[in-house]
Amino acid sequence: MKTIITFFRLLKTAFILARHDALIPAEYARNVPMFMRFVGWFSRLFAVRDRAKNPGERFARALETLGPAYIKVGQILATRSDMLDPEFTRGLSRLKDQVPAFSRDKAVELIEKEFGKPWKELFTTFSEPKAAASVAQVHKAALLDGSVVAVKILRPNIHTDMAKDMDVLRMAASLGEFFVPASRRLGPKLFVKTAARAVMLELDLRLEAAAASELSEAAEDTGLFRVPNIHWDFSSKNVLVLDWVDGTAFSSDELLTGPKIERPALAIKVIQSFLTCAFDYGVFHADMHEGNLIVDADGELVLIDFGILGRLSEAEQRFHAEILYGFLKRDYQRIAEIHFEAGYVPANHTVEDFASALRAVGEPIFGKTSDQVSMAKVLLQLFEITEIFDMQMQPQLIMLQKTMMQAEGVARRLDPAFDMWEASRPVVEASLRRELGAEGRIADFMTDLRRAQKTLRAMPDAADNVAALAKAWAAGEVDLSKPANNTKPRAVSKGVVWAAIVAVTTLAGVWAVGQL
Numbered sequence: 001m002k003t004i005i006t007f008f009r010l011l012k013t014a015f016i017l018a019r020h021d022a023l024i025p026a027e028y029a030r031n032v033p034m035f036m037r038f039v040g041w042f043s044r045l046f047a048v049r050d051r052a053k054n055p056g057e058r059f060a061r062a063l064e065t066l067g068p069a070y071i072k073v074g075q076i077l078a079t080r081s082d083m084l085d086p087e088f089t090r091g092l093s094r095l096k097d098q099v100p101a102f103s104r105d106k107a108v109e110l111i112e113k114e115f116g117k118p119w120k121e122l123f124t125t126f127s128e129p130k131a132a133a134s135v136a137q138v139h140k141a142a143l144l145d146g147s148v149v150a151v152k153i154l155r156p157n158i159h160t161d162m163a164k165d166m167d168v169l170r171m172a173a174s175l176g177e178f179f180v181p182a183s184r185r186l187g188p189k190l191f192v193k194t195a196a197r198a199v200m201l202e203l204d205l206r207l208e209a210a211a212a213s214e215l216s217e218a219a220e221d222t223g224l225f226r227v228p229n230i231h232w233d234f235s236s237k238n239v240l241v242l243d244w245v246d247g248t249a250f251s252s253d254e255l256l257t258g259p260k261i262e263r264p265a266l267a268i269k270v271i272q273s274f275l276t277c278a279f280d281y282g283v284f285h286a287d288m289h290e291g292n293l294i295v296d297a298d299g300e301l302v303l304i305d306f307g308i309l310g311r312l313s314e315a316e317q318r319f320h321a322e323i324l325y326g327f328l329k330r331d332y333q334r335i336a337e338i339h340f341e342a343g344y345v346p347a348n349h350t351v352e353d354f355a356s357a358l359r360a361v362g363e364p365i366f367g368k369t370s371d372q373v374s375m376a377k378v379l380l381q382l383f384e385i386t387e388i389f390d391m392q393m394q395p396q397l398i399m400l401q402k403t404m405m406q407a408e409g410v411a412r413r414l415d416p417a418f419d420m421w422e423a424s425r426p427v428v429e430a431s432l433r434r435e436l437g438a439e440g441r442i443a444d445f446m447t448d449l450r451r452a453q454k455t456l457r458a459m460p461d462a463a464d465n466v467a468a469l470a471k472a473w474a475a476g477e478v479d480l481s482k483p484a485n486n487t488k489p490r491a492v493s494k495g496v497v498w499a500a501i502v503a504v505t506t507l508a509g510v511w512a513v514g515q516l
């Protein structure tokens with residue numbers, strides 16, 4: 001029964017996409033099998049609502065209509081220019097995460113239900129909504145002890161709504177893998193699974209509170225940024241209470257005009273706090289867009305919104321620091337070796353070829369400030385290289401690069417002459433010095449012994465497989481006469497597929513007649 005209901009929801013989704021010519025956008029029709037091309041052509045009969053030229057933008061508009069789960073998935077897709085058409089992801093990145101707020105009364109009702117007492121016993125004041133996004137909204141309030149706080153509340157019914165939408169996306173991914181074999185390379189089912197997990201994590205605000213407290217350790221140690229204090233006693237799965245931050249939001253125009261704001265210094269803080277967290281603490285704020293950054297009255301950088309946290313294992317921290325360092329030193333051979341050591345590049349390529357591809361990216365930008373170089377373009381070039389060299393992109397690596405791009409964009413807006421390399425150099429050097437310095441050297445012998453093993457363990461499965469395969473290959477243990485076990489056909493029940501075809505055609509017919 002649930003499958004049927006999900007299926008009908010999927011149909012509705014398909015129709016809304018079709019209305020925006022985003023089901024199989026005309027621009028991509030020739031990349032799909034004949035049958036899908038027909039579906040695309042047919043769906044365009046209904047495409048009346050959206051004439052945007054960019055297919056990503058049309059897709060974004062459709063997702064906004066479809067609701068929170070789709071918006072979240074769209075945001076994740078927008079960061080994947082490594083596997084999707086960059087033109088498409090550019091359009092998709094215009095996706096708006098703003099939805100109408102629910103009322104203050106409703107918010108108060110939710111709070112009272114959550115804590116089992118009248119709101120007056122928790123707060124002295126409680127404002128109208130200050131900001132509303134797809135999963136939560138924020139109110140300003142005062143606690144009985146006088147602290148001024150931000151109260152973040154999840155939307156009512158968000159858990160069930162998300163679960164339903166995720167079922168639909170799972171079904172769509174299965175059907176997609178079945179009908180469009182080319183899509184399998186992108187692993188839509190795995191993508192939906194990972195996205196669903198990321199989204200579900202955002203739906204428990206206790207995890208956000210924990211993330212905030214984890215980052216606050218790095219903040220205190222380094223003094224580069226600040227994290228508002230969390231009020232754990234007033235926080236639960238659906239409600240998060242943290243100190244209200246007074247200051248200038250990075251998204252406001254005042255950021256660029258305010259007389260007291262030291263913009264170049266602030267730009268450096270943005271980059272350095274991100275890199276320090278990533279390379280020295282292995283944990284970083286992975287959503288550093290302007291809505292989540294504030295500069296307070298003392299000129300301190302304050303981070304808010306800890307829904308997405310990036311993590312790097314020890315091996316990955318060192319790996320990424322070495323890569324950046326390699327670029328700073330223009331030591332492309334070393335960067336290439338690191339990639340091979342970590343098993344990121346399959347062993348059928350040579351270190352030298354890879355090094356010269358990296359040189360092609362690195363040399364033109366060396367010594368230029370970031371107003372002359374677009375980091376986004378550099379990353380795109382790097383992604384192209386990953387494709388040529390059959391590299392499996394690691395989700396953490398993508399997240400790190402995406403956040404670096406975000407942070408660089410923010411820094412550059414603050415200071416048009418901002419120099420990304422100069423700002424990152426001290427952090428990267430310090431991080432490597434610590435690894436290789438006095439204590440580092442003593443530990444190095446043991447580390448080197450353990451390193452290969454540790455790196456392998458730290459990499460997620462894909463790289464693991466590549467590295468293991470490379471090793472086995474070198475040892476002559478690979479038997480090509482046996483099929484690899486990851487090529488087994490994807491399981492989608494034939495019944496569902498046929499039901500899908502019949503139902504789509506029937507409903508489309510009914511719809512078409514209704515339109516006449």
Ligand SMILES: Nc1ncnc2c1ncn2[C@@H]1O[C@H](COP(=O)(O)OP(=O)(O)O)[C@@H](O)[C@H]1O
Binds near residue numbers: 304
């Ligand atoms: N502690 C805070 N102090 C001041 N404003 C805040 C605070 N927390 C959130 N806000 C405001 O609410 C907005 C949304 O909060 P945020 O935590 O970023 O939620 P979302 O996950 O929905 O983006 C922020 O962009 C900011 O304007």
Ligand SMILES: [Mg+2]
Binds near residue numbers: 292305
């Ligand atoms: Mg936010």
